[in-house]
Amino acid sequence: xxxxxxxxxxxxxxxxxxxxxxxxxxxxxxxxxxxxxxxxxxxxxxxxxxxxxxxxxxxxxxxxxxxxxxxxxxxxxxxxxxxxxxxxxxxxxxxxxxxxxxxxxxxxxxxxxxxxxxxxxxxxxxxxxxxxxxxxxxxxxxxxxxxxxxxxxxxxxxxxxxxxxxxxxxxxxxxxxxxxxxxxxxxxxxxxxxxxxxxxxxxxxxxxxxxxxxxxxxxxxxxxxxxxxxxxxxxxxxxxxxxxxxxxxxxxxxxxxxxxxxxxxxxxxxxxxxxxxxxxxxxxxxxxxxxxxxxxxxxxxxxxxxxxxxxxxxxxxxxxxxxxxxxxxxxxxxxxxxxxxxxxxxxxxxxxxxxxxxxxxxxxxxxxxxxxxxxxxxxxxxxxxxxxxxxxxxxxxxxxxxxxxxxxxxxxxxxxxxxxxxxxxxxxxxxxxxxxxxxxxxxxxxxxxxxxxxxxxxxxxxxxxxxxxxxxxxxxxxxxx
Numbered sequence: 001x002x003x004x005x006x007x008x009x010x011x012x013x014x015x016x017x018x019x020x021x022x023x024x025x026x027x028x029x030x031x032x033x034x035x036x037x038x039x040x041x042x043x044x045x046x047x048x049x050x051x052x053x054x055x056x057x058x059x060x061x062x063x064x065x066x067x068x069x070x071x072x073x074x075x076x077x078x079x080x081x082x083x084x085x086x087x088x089x090x091x092x093x094x095x096x097x098x099x100x101x102x103x104x105x106x107x108x109x110x111x112x113x114x115x116x117x118x119x120x121x122x123x124x125x126x127x128x129x130x131x132x133x134x135x136x137x138x139x140x141x142x143x144x145x146x147x148x149x150x151x152x153x154x155x156x157x158x159x160x161x162x163x164x165x166x167x168x169x170x171x172x173x174x175x176x177x178x179x180x181x182x183x184x185x186x187x188x189x190x191x192x193x194x195x196x197x198x199x200x201x202x203x204x205x206x207x208x209x210x211x212x213x214x215x216x217x218x219x220x221x222x223x224x225x226x227x228x229x230x231x232x233x234x235x236x237x238x239x240x241x242x243x244x245x246x247x248x249x250x251x252x253x254x255x256x257x258x259x260x261x262x263x264x265x266x267x268x269x270x271x272x273x274x275x276x277x278x279x280x281x282x283x284x285x286x287x288x289x290x291x292x293x294x295x296x297x298x299x300x301x302x303x304x305x306x307x308x309x310x311x312x313x314x315x316x317x318x319x320x321x322x323x324x325x326x327x328x329x330x331x332x333x334x335x336x337x338x339x340x341x342x343x344x345x346x347x348x349x350x351x352x353x354x355x356x357x358x359x360x361x362x363x364x365x366x367x368x369x370x371x372x373x374x375x376x377x378x379x380x381x382x383x384x385x386x387x388x389x390x391x392x393x394x395x396x397x398x399x400x401x402x403x404x405x406x407x408x409x410x411x412x413x414x415x416x417x418x419x420x421x422x423x424x425x426x427x428x429x430x431x432x433x434x435x436x437x438x439x440x441x442x443x444x445x446x447x448x449x450x451x452x453x454x455x456x457x458x459x460x461x462x463x464x465x466x467x468x469x470x471x472x473x474x475x476x477x478x479x480x481x
Contacts, residue, residue, distance in 0.1 A: 006023075007064070008424025011232075012080055016033050076426075078423070079229055081100060100130075108142075126180060174210060209279070211431045245262050255290060270338070287335050338472060348471055364397070369465050388413065
């Protein structure tokens with residue numbers, strides 16, 4: 001029997017996934033189970049029951065243990081984040097976990113930005129936003145003062161599960177950054193932010209670095225050492241080889257995710273600033289509200305629901321001309337870079353000659369434009385990109401493989417989708433001392449193989465992109481009527 005294995009578990013919105021690597025880092029197996037349903041008690045509210053999630057996690061872990069044949073496991077955790085869970089001294093949740101995309105605290109966001117926006121941005125590198133704990137803490141304190149008075153700690157989902165499993169109350173610094181509580185330069189909890197919120201640091205779990213582990217604990221006959229649990233996108237970024245500066249990852253799935261690695265971040269209130277997995281590396285991130293969601297909507301309008309192959313075949317026609325036809329993909333508002341929940345979708349430039357193929361193609365172009373918008377902001381700060389990795393379900397379409405690099409005017413490498421749990425297991429290898437971050441980076445670069453996507457010559461797409469940018473600027477006040 002081998003001595004060690006490395007396991008990554010991602011606590012996701014739809015699934016809990018676990019991947020097992022052997023002592024040499026080879027992938028053994030990935031197991032998944034459906035996560036507890038996200039509940040929405042009111043429009044714009046999204047919650048998860050921590051106790052139910054913990055119950056499903058424990059059952060899942062038993063299933064995963066049957067795939068492990070080593071005496072010791074180094075465990076890397078990640079989770080959808082941030083999630084705000086207030087608990088009492090028995091680690092019992094006083095309220096459901098409030099998710100990152102919950103919009104109940106809009107008033108508190110405005111209040112905090114009006115009072116402390118400059119301070120928070122200076123300390124954390126991010127504006128106050130609905131992903132963070134800051135407005136949720138204020139909302140909870142205002143609306144449930146009795147429960148707030150009983151609160152012992154604020155927790156993320158991995159913190160809660162580790163508390164139940166080990167009794168330890170820890171969190172990862174990457175989590176604290178996303179929660180809006182960290183001084184990003186010093187990698188420590190910001191006293192200035194806590195003082196502004198009138199929150200004592202005792203409410204927070206003990207911070208840990210990603211390559212640190214808890215004291216060993218035993219499950220059955222297996223000894224575990226676990227990290228404190230990072231943000232899910234860190235796991236996927238590691239699996240995509242984003243361990244050196246000047247790399248970009250584009251994930252075009254239901255939503256669009258843009259991540260750029262850098263050592264000298266220049267915070268911009270249109271994008272998110274996150275810590276990288278090790279000291280000195282940062283990720284500048286964007287996240288759109290819809291990508292594949294928008295394409296699915298347009299396809300369904302045309303009676304072509306789930307007909308991706310048919311749509312892709314239609315769009316292979318080189319004579320489909322979308323010049324002057326521009327769509328805004330803001331079906332459910334937009335996150336970065338405009339951060340406007342009231343933004344709407346628009347079809348601009350319809351003529352009596354416009355047919356279904358033109359609108360289908362323009363919808364894919366709109367998704368690419370939303371990604372390009374982020375890229376232009378990064379370029380405006382002088383950032384240079386050495387490598388672009390592109391992945392995601394929408395990128396399986398030949399049309400997107402052609403349109404995205406053309407809109408970006410950049411070569412890119414199409415790779416397999418980043419698996420959070422694989423990245424988590426790789427992180428566990430570093431935490432175990434098996435590899436350094438540099439060694440892991442070199443291994444991942446050798447392993448990253450994919451298809452080269454080249455820009456093509458469609459000159460009017462640049463003109464369409466300029467219309468795309470101007471459309472929102474011209475219409476944003478009308479969206480508020």
